[in-house]
Amino acid sequence: FKPLRGDPADSDVEVRSQVNLSRGEPMILNYRVYKTPAGWKIYDINVLGAWLVETYKGSFASEIGKSGIDGLIKTLAEKNKRLASKPIKAAAK
Known part of the structure; x- marks a missing residue:
C-alpha cells in the first residue's frame, strides 16, 4: 500500500x-x-483506471431499462446463486 x-x-x-x-x-x-x-x-x-461501480452502472441501467429494478435484483440474485455454487479454483503457478 x-x-x-x-x-x-x-x-x-x-x-x-x-x-x-x-x-x-x-x-x-x-x-x-x-x-x-x-x-x-x-x-x-x-x-x-476504471472504477468497478462506474463500470457496472451502465450494465445495471441497461437491465433496469429492460426489466425494471425487480428484474435487476432477480438477475443479480440468480448470478450470485450460480457463482456461489461453483468451487473456487486455485491460480496456476
Whole structure:
C-alpha cells in the first residue's frame, strides 16, 4: 500500500496500492473504503483506471431499462446463486 495522508476522523477514503507482478509492470489498484462500526469495508475498486461501480452502472441501467429494478435484483440474485455454487479454483503457478 502507498502512504495515506488523511484525517483520522475521515469515514470515506481512497487507499492506493501497487501490486508488483513477477513479470511485467506493476499494477495499480486503488480501493474506496468506508468506516463502519465493524471496521473498514471496501465498496469500490479501480483496476487499470476504471472504477468497478462506474463500470457496472451502465450494465445495471441497461437491465433496469429492460426489466425494471425487480428484474435487476432477480438477475443479480440468480448470478450470485450460480457463482456461489461453483468451487473456487486455485491460480496456476
